Amino acid sequence: MKIIHILCYGLGPIGLGIARLLSQRSDMQIVGAVDIDPAKKGRDLGELCGEPASGVIVSNDVAALAARPDVVLHATSSALTKVAPQLESLASAGFNVISTCEELAYPWAPQPDLAASLDRVARANQVTLLGTGVNPGYAMDALPLFLTAPCAQVRAVRVTRVVDAAQRRGPLQQKVGAGLSVEAFAERAKEGSVRHVGLHESLHMLAGSLRWQLDEIDYQIEPVVAQQEIVTPYVQVQPGQAAGVRQVIIGRRGGHEALRLELQMYVGAPDPRDEVEIDGDPPIHMRVQGGIHGDIATAAIVVNAIPTILRANPGLATMMDIGVVHWSNG
Numbered sequence: 001m002k003i004i005h006i007l008c009y010g011l012g013p014i015g016l017g018i019a020r021l022l023s024q025r026s027d028m029q030i031v032g033a034v035d036i037d038p039a040k041k042g043r044d045l046g047e048l049c050g051e052p053a054s055g056v057i058v059s060n061d062v063a064a065l066a067a068r069p070d071v072v073l074h075a076t077s078s079a080l081t082k083v084a085p086q087l088e089s090l091a092s093a094g095f096n097v098i099s100t101c102e103e104l105a106y107p108w109a110p111q112p113d114l115a116a117s118l119d120r121v122a123r124a125n126q127v128t129l130l131g132t133g134v135n136p137g138y139a140m141d142a143l144p145l146f147l148t149a150p151c152a153q154v155r156a157v158r159v160t161r162v163v164d165a166a167q168r169r170g171p172l173q174q175k176v177g178a179g180l181s182v183e184a185f186a187e188r189a190k191e192g193s194v195r196h197v198g199l200h201e202s203l204h205m206l207a208g209s210l211r212w213q214l215d216e217i218d219y220q221i222e223p224v225v226a227q228q229e230i231v232t233p234y235v236q237v238q239p240g241q242a243a244g245v246r247q248v249i250i251g252r253r254g255g256h257e258a259l260r261l262e263l264q265m266y267v268g269a270p271d272p273r274d275e276v277e278i279d280g281d282p283p284i285h286m287r288v289q290g291g292i293h294g295d296i297a298t299a300a301i302v303v304n305a306i307p308t309i310l311r312a313n314p315g316l317a318t319m320m321d322i323g324v325v326h327w328s329n330g
Helices: 013-022 080-092 112-124 142-147 170-175 182-189 199-210 294-304 306-311
Strands: 004-009 029-034 071-074 096-099 128-131 154-163 216-225 242-253 256-266 273-281 284-289 313-319
Touching: 004 306, 013 071, 013 080, 071 080, 071 306, 071 313, 080 096, 080 112, 096 306, 112 128, 112 273, 112 313, 142 199, 142 242, 142 273, 142 284, 154 313, 182 242, 199 216, 199 256, 216 256, 256 313
Parallel strands: 004 029, 004 071, 071 096, 096 128, 128 313, 154 256
Antiparallel strands: 154 273, 216 242, 242 256, 273 284
């Protein structure tokens, strides 16, 4: 069995979750770890993960690593403009990359010039770049598309994702605005610092894959206001403050609502779930009670995508380009 060599790039909560999962695999080996945090430089990756020492010492410079990985697992930021130089550098060095950057999941419509540039670099160096995760990358795009497989006709797709953010990591609770006043939420939503990133990417992945030309796109963001005090290990939310966010994006074609993606992500959310409704022949209705746990699922999808990206064509790929990602007994 060939051992796949992995570089972990970015060691925040998601990056460390990926590293922990990799430590359980017999067919994969971490050969390097990189993070810009000076407090992590020089430390053993296993110890950062709360596990026995692994012998992998964290560096802040990819060029300083002795081993050459087959795949880089990249988990640093949601913003594509911020991570593009990192991705270009990795691709130019001849590394395949799987990234949790939400805006990389389908940048062709929202950021076409940047997408084309990354695609050129990857093709020139015969490597593949992929952005994925649970959302975008699975729950609100790849999964609904796979569910259309038995449909002879599809008229509309509606996806609802409700997440109890109290069960998620601290940075995510802050990102959805938990504990902010309604006024502060509105201000930060306007500047883009409070929101879940990825709904636009999921919408365009669905439309592009279904070959639907959208005539109109509507986007809404608003706070979910707490009715009672909610306390988590990371935030304290008083009644009248924002508990989190509700985002809806709608794509219309031919005068009717063809795509509707609704995300509710707030602390204390009742009835968490992932739900897909396909108006088609036959109609499809799928519901994951309790919802898909984003942190666990993101790490798992990234790791499970490794074998498929190694077989993929060079270039900037989406989850629709690389074949079915699935778990295997590694």
